[in-house]
Amino acid sequence: MSAPSTSAKQEQPDLRAGTFQGWTFKILRAVLLGMSRVLFRMRIRGLENVPPDGPLIVVGNHLHNVDPLLISVAIPRPVHYMAKKELFAIPVVRRIIKIGGAFPVDRGTADRNAIRIADLTLKQGLAVGMFPEGTRSKSQALKVALPGAAAIAQLTAAPILPVAITGSERLFRKSVKIVVGQPFTIPSRTPDGQKIGRDDATNRLMAEIAKLLPPEYRGIYAGLVTDEPLETIQDR
Secondary structure: OOOOOHHHHOOOOOOOOOOOOHHHHHHHHHHHHHHHHHHOOOEEEOHHHOOOOOOEEEEEOOOOOOHHHHHHHHOOOOEEEEEEHHHHHOHHHHHHHHHOOOEEEOOOOOOHHHHHHHHHHHHOOOEEEEOOOOOOOOOOOOOOOOOHHHHHHHHHOOOEEEEEEEOHHHEOOEOOEEEEOOOEOOOOEOOOOOEOOHHHHHHHHHHHHHOOOOHHHOHHHHHHOOOOOOOOOOEO
């Protein structure tokens, strides 16, 4: 009897299975987008910057628990979020976010399983969503980011899509605005062969988010923004 083939042993699950994809996603997004425009007066800029397919790391600032949903509604393709593991302990919440493609991460640690799932998600040509700060900013301004997002970006060489959200910190009282920047990559080394460390890579990533935000939201990364004023992009 022949032994199982190596390819069979290494077969990986289809991470699209059981999640919103195709027309189901498009219809649900259209409904939620309409609701968001009415309830939150949500405006979106820069959708032309979103690659229609292929691996993508979506990163943004974080102001409210509803941010993952609002950004998922704004981006015209499914985004599989890396979500704090505590949410998966709540049965109803776990069911909902798993249908959205979310997977757990143990914040504050080098969660190898979360990194493995993120890598596999990207290899399957899907988008992974992350909030580099790790948790919400109570002051609305950017705070020190964790190195996880930059580490995954360097490990996988996947393009990064920066997203800035404002107004969600005062939901229903302010209009929500989402600005999508241009994709970029963070290599492991500079053109002259120097290694790009995690801190430098994280600063590069956060600078791309900061430049999409109004000055009062940029926090500790304000000094990294050098290309003002921001380019005006037609509302979508």
